[in-house]
Amino acid sequence: MDLTSDNPWAQIGLGRFEGQLLEHMAGSPPADLASLAQTAGVSTQQAERALQRLEEASLVIRVAGPPARWTASPPRSSLGGLLARRRTELARAEELAERLYAAYEAVSAPRTAHLVEVLERGEETAARYAQLLQSSNAEVLHLAKPPYVTADQSSSVAPEVAPGVRLRSVYETEGFTDAVSLETASRGTAYGGELRLASHLPTKLVVFDRISALLPVRPDQPAAGSLVVHSFALVAALAALFERVWEQAAPAFVGAGQDHPEWTGGPATPEWDGRTREILRLMATGMKDDAIARALGVSRRTVQKHVSDAGTALGAQTRFQIGLLVAERGWLGRRPRRPSDAAAEARAGRPGPDL
Missing domain, CATH: 3.30.870.10 (Endonuclease Chain A)
Incomplete structure (x- = not known):
C-alpha cells in the first residue's frame, strides 16, 4: 500500500491506485471487474485486490448478477464513517502519548531537579x-x-x-x-x-x-x-x-558623599582630587550628569564644575574630548x-x- 506523503488518500489508509480507482467509480455507473481493470490499465488480479480493500473499508459495494458489478458507496456517509474511525484512533494515540509522557516525567523530574x-x-x-x-x-x-x-x-x-x-x-x-x-x-x-x-x-x-x-x-x-x-x-x-x-x-x-584617597596614575597625572577622578570615570561609562550626581550623593552643579575644571586643565572643548584625553594618558588608574x-x-x- 502506498502511504507516501504525496498520496492524498494516505491519511485514510488507502494506496494511490485504490484512491484513483475509487475516484473513477464515484463518477461512473456500476461496472464489472474486467471493465474496471481495462479502464485502469491494470491486470484483473490487481483490480480485484484493490476492490477487496475498498469493500473492506465499506467504500464500494458489490452488485450481484452475471457478471458481478461494482459501484462506489455514497461518499459522504462511507468516507465520513472512515474519517470518524480515524479520529477515534488518533484520540487513542494521543491518550497513549499523554500516559507515556506522565510516566517519563515521574522518572525524569527528580533527576532534572538536580540540574x-x-x-x-x-x-x-x-x-x-x-x-x-x-x-x-x-x-x-x-x-x-x-x-x-x-x-x-x-x-x-x-x-x-x-x-x-x-x-x-x-x-x-x-x-x-x-x-x-x-x-x-x-x-x-x-x-x-x-x-x-x-x-x-x-x-x-x-x-x-x-x-x-x-x-x-x-x-x-x-x-x-x-x-x-x-x-x-x-x-x-x-x-x-x-x-x-x-x-x-x-x-x-561609588561612595556617597565621601572623598576617596588618591588614585593610582602616571607620573604626569594632574593634581585632581579623588572626587574629580571618580566623576570622570563614571562619565567615561556613559552616565549622565544627573545619574553621576545621584550615584555620588552630590549636586548636579558639583558634577558639572568638576567636569568643567578637568576640561580646562586638559584644554578640551567637549566632554568627548575630555574622555579621549584622559583615557589616552591613563589618568584614571584603579583606586x-x-x-x-x-x-x-x-x-x-x-x-x-x-x-
Whole structure:
C-alpha cells in the first residue's frame, strides 16, 4: 500500500491506485471487474485486490448478477464513517502519548531537579537567592540590570556575603540610577566589592562559587520566575559569559558623599582630587550628569564644575574630548584598596548584590 506523503488518500489508509480507482467509480455507473481493470490499465488480479480493500473499508459495494458489478458507496456517509474511525484512533494515540509522557516525567523530574530548579514566585526567588549567597565561600559573580527582583524592601536586613568572599558586580549603566542599586553598590564597594559598569548586559545573573547560578526565566518579566542552575556545564558557560562582560566593562567606585584617597596614575597625572577622578570615570561609562550626581550623593552643579575644571586643565572643548584625553594618558588608574577595608570585612559580612 502506498502511504507516501504525496498520496492524498494516505491519511485514510488507502494506496494511490485504490484512491484513483475509487475516484473513477464515484463518477461512473456500476461496472464489472474486467471493465474496471481495462479502464485502469491494470491486470484483473490487481483490480480485484484493490476492490477487496475498498469493500473492506465499506467504500464500494458489490452488485450481484452475471457478471458481478461494482459501484462506489455514497461518499459522504462511507468516507465520513472512515474519517470518524480515524479520529477515534488518533484520540487513542494521543491518550497513549499523554500516559507515556506522565510516566517519563515521574522518572525524569527528580533527576532534572538536580540540574535546574524552577522558582515560580518572587518570595521563593528572594529566599533561595539569600540562601545561596550566604552559603558562598569563594566568590560571587553578578550581572545587574533592571527590573530588579529583591527581597522585601521593607526589611532593613539585606542578604550578606561571608567575609573573604570576592564579590564582583557589573551594573548596566542605564539602570544604575535606581535607588536600590546605588545603595547596594555603594555598600559593596565600601567593603571591598569590585564594581564595573557596562552600557548593555545580556541578562541578569548571579553565579555562586561557580557551582550554582541564578537567572530569570524572562529578563524583562521578573514575575515569570527564576531558574537555579546546578549543571556544571551550564554554570561554567554562564561564568565564562560573566568574565567576558567583566573584561569589557568600565571600573567604577561609588561612595556617597565621601572623598576617596588618591588614585593610582602616571607620573604626569594632574593634581585632581579623588572626587574629580571618580566623576570622570563614571562619565567615561556613559552616565549622565544627573545619574553621576545621584550615584555620588552630590549636586548636579558639583558634577558639572568638576567636569568643567578637568576640561580646562586638559584644554578640551567637549566632554568627548575630555574622555579621549584622559583615557589616552591613563589618568584614571584603579583606586588602591583602603587599609580599613579588611577590618570592616572582618567585623561584618558584606551586603549581597541586587538580583
